Every structure is written in structure tokens, then in C-alpha cells.
Amino acid sequence: MPQTSSTPQTSTRPRRSTARAILHLAVPAFGALIAEPLFLLADSAIVGHLGVDQLAGVGLAATVLQTAVGLMVFLAYSTTPAVARLLGAGRRADALAVGRDGIWLAAVLGLVLAGLGAAGAKPLLAGMGATGAVHDFAVEYLVASLAGIPAMLVVLAATGVLRGLQDTRTPLAVAGAGFGVNIVLNWLLVYGLGLSVAGSAIGTVLAQWAMAAVYLVIVVRAARDHRVTLRPDWAGVRTVSKVGSWLMLRTLSLRAAILVTVIVATAQGPVNLAAHQLAMTVFSFLAFALDALAIAAQALIGKELGAGNVPAVRELTRTMVVWGIGFGVVTGIVVLAAARWVGWIFTTDAAVHGALAAALVVLALGQPIAGFVFVLDGVLIGAGDARYLALAGLANLVVYFPLLYWVHAADLGDTAAGLAWLWTAFSLGYLAARALTLGLRARTSAWIRIGAH
Numbered sequence: 001m002p003q004t005s006s007t008p009q010t011s012t013r014p015r016r017s018t019a020r021a022i023l024h025l026a027v028p029a030f031g032a033l034i035a036e037p038l039f040l041l042a043d044s045a046i047v048g049h050l051g052v053d054q055l056a057g058v059g060l061a062a063t064v065l066q067t068a069v070g071l072m073v074f075l076a077y078s079t080t081p082a083v084a085r086l087l088g089a090g091r092r093a094d095a096l097a098v099g100r101d102g103i104w105l106a107a108v109l110g111l112v113l114a115g116l117g118a119a120g121a122k123p124l125l126a127g128m129g130a131t132g133a134v135h136d137f138a139v140e141y142l143v144a145s146l147a148g149i150p151a152m153l154v155v156l157a158a159t160g161v162l163r164g165l166q167d168t169r170t171p172l173a174v175a176g177a178g179f180g181v182n183i184v185l186n187w188l189l190v191y192g193l194g195l196s197v198a199g200s201a202i203g204t205v206l207a208q209w210a211m212a213a214v215y216l217v218i219v220v221r222a223a224r225d226h227r228v229t230l231r232p233d234w235a236g237v238r239t240v241s242k243v244g245s246w247l248m249l250r251t252l253s254l255r256a257a258i259l260v261t262v263i264v265a266t267a268q269g270p271v272n273l274a275a276h277q278l279a280m281t282v283f284s285f286l287a288f289a290l291d292a293l294a295i296a297a298q299a300l301i302g303k304e305l306g307a308g309n310v311p312a313v314r315e316l317t318r319t320m321v322v323w324g325i326g327f328g329v330v331t332g333i334v335v336l337a338a339a340r341w342v343g344w345i346f347t348t349d350a351a352v353h354g355a356l357a358a359a360l361v362v363l364a365l366g367q368p369i370a371g372f373v374f375v376l377d378g379v380l381i382g383a384g385d386a387r388y389l390a391l392a393g394l395a396n397l398v399v400y401f402p403l404l405y406w407v408h409a410a411d412l413g414d415t416a417a418g419l420a421w422l423w424t425a426f427s428l429g430y431l432a433a434r435a436l437t438l439g440l441r442a443r444t445s446a447w448i449r450i451g452a453h
Contacts, residue, residue, distance in 0.1 A: 057137025059277025083164025088306025269414025294378025
């Protein structure tokens, strides 16, 4: 039975050692994490020059795809702390066995999601408000992307295994190579072969499968070195599923917030939808960068709790919160300075430029809050406090949905003001609610439980 922080612990590490441990994991994780938004940035930049309808369609389809795959992020977020705890307890073979089961679960879920997507793509996108050319391009992109879902989920689970083993450099190398391949393939398929938005999707699918193959080779070799069978332990697979259920609910609340935000943007019009897609891509880029600290938190907090070192857990938490807020301030200043010019990277449409600039100003103001939120989210995930995160996520939606309804009811139309108010609700309303629930929890000791499980 897990013990609480009242159990005598080893002394905390010196501050310099704490900083080095964080940077050792966070810096490579930063590079690996931004690969995913870079995939989207590349897709948006390449597709954006095809036209506004194409960009809006890809934006809507990408939101559906990110929602489906994002719900499965528990494959990484449950595997990382579980592997890290076992590693901290000196049980490396058991840690690899947990990782193996997570990868098997990822493959099965990937096949299921791809099948569901093939059956429901057209009605789902129509139900989100897409019509005409926007709907056609959205369907084209989404259907072509479905073949990559199993690979995306395997990459998630395998990345979680390596993070738990305190290795974020290998994911950086794999993600960097995948990003390079993705850009080349997308450009050739979209413009060289004239495949339009489908070419962008196919290029990304091929890159994702290449990444998945590399991860499988790495994990299989490690398992064999420690005499861990490659056959799944279905009881272990069920355990991973059970542990991940609360994290999935937590993720569902996050994706619901983003999805409903897109629906409101869609109702405002194609210009705001296109600009919102670009603003959300920038937000995702910065969020993944901030999440580098969260990933370090998951791996380090899990390992120290497995080893029973509560003082180190407290020191790590304090340091990462300060770093997260500071990083949010810096990125906010950068976004604020670039708000008027970023749009030219993606499109020549002046209306999209104006709406995007308005959204980015609000996004910049909310970056310090985002830094605080992402770091504490990683700390509590690393500690296995998934139930609280799930319930808090539902409470945050209770705060956010009325704000979204007010923006929609105001009927501001396809204008920069409409998108600015939408981003005010998201960046300064929803994120502030998350900051409150996470901050209150972190002040307690209820989330600190030591041991291998």
C-alpha cells in the first residue's frame, strides 16, 4: 500500500543538481515535443498557399484528428510515470514489461480509431458546421490521415517508455528526422504531384509510420536484453487501460474545450476559422514547448516517488513552477511582438491576417498562466494523481462553456473582434480556471504517494 509523505525520506538533492536533472530531460524533450506542432505548422504553411477553403478544411480535419489521437495521450502519460516508478525502485525489467503492454494497447486502439474514422468522417465534419468546399477538403484530408493513427499511437506509447527510462534524447532524434521527412514528402506530394490537401496528409502518414518503426526496434532490443518477452500480458494491458481511464477523462475534458472552441469559430465564418486554426497551431507549438518541463516533471517526479525521496519531489516542483511561469513570460513577449507579421508565413489573405493578429495578442497575455498550468499538470501526472486531474477537468468545463456561449450569442460575425473575444474566453478564462484547480491541489500533500506503484 502506498505510503504518504510522513514516511522518513532521504535528503533532497542540491539545487544545482535539481536544475541539471530537469534540463537533462527537458531540453531534449522540448525538441521532440515541438516536432508535432511543427508537423502542423508545415502542413498549414504548405496548404495555406492553396487557398482559404483548403486551409479552413485542413484546420477542421486536423482538430478532429488531434482530438482522437489526443484522447489517447494517456498511452504516454500513464506509461511514463509507471515506468519511472519501477525504475526508481530498481525494477528495470518490470518497467520494460509495462512499456511493452502499453505499446500493444496502442496498436489495438489505433486500429479501432482508424476504422471508426473511416465510417464517420463525412457526417462528423458536417455536424461541426463545415459546408461546401471547406467540408470537401476537410473530408479529403481526414480520410487520407486515418492510416497513420495506429502509428501515431505506437509512437505515443513508445515515447512514454523512453521518457520513463529517463531518455528524452532518443525521441528528439526520431522526431527531428520525422519532421524533416514530413516536410519533403508533403511538398513533393502537394505541389510536385498535385495531390492538394490529401498529399499533405499522406506525407505525414508516411513519416509517422517511419517513426513508429524506429521506436519498435529500440523497445524490442531493450526487452530482449533484459529477457522480457514480447508477447503481451493481457492482464497488464488491462491494468494500463484502467490506470489510463482517469487520464483519458482528463484529456477528454481538454479536447472538449478545444473542440467546442473550434465549433464557435466555425460558426463565425471561414476567415475566423482559418485564423483560429493558425492561432491554435501557434498555441500548440508553445504548449508543446512548455510541456517539455511537464515531461521532465512526469519522469523525475515518478522516479523520486518510486525511490521514496519526497524532499526531492518538493524541490523539483518548486523549481519547475518558477521556470514554467518565466518561460510563459518570455514566449508571451515574443508572440506579442510578432502578432502582426506571423500571418504572412501561412497566407496572403488580409482578413485572415487581421483576425490572427487579434487572437495572438490575447494568446500572448495568457502565456504565463499556460506555463504554470502545464508544469503542475506534469507534476500531478507524474505522481499518479489522475483522478483529481479528471474531476478538476470537468469542473473547468463548467466555468468555460458559459463563456463560450456568451461569445457565440454575441454574434460578432466573421471579424477580428469576434476571434479576439473567443481567445479571451479560452486563454484568459479556461486556462485561469485550470491554474486555480491545479494550484490548490499542489499546495497539499494528498498527491504525494511513494512506492513502485
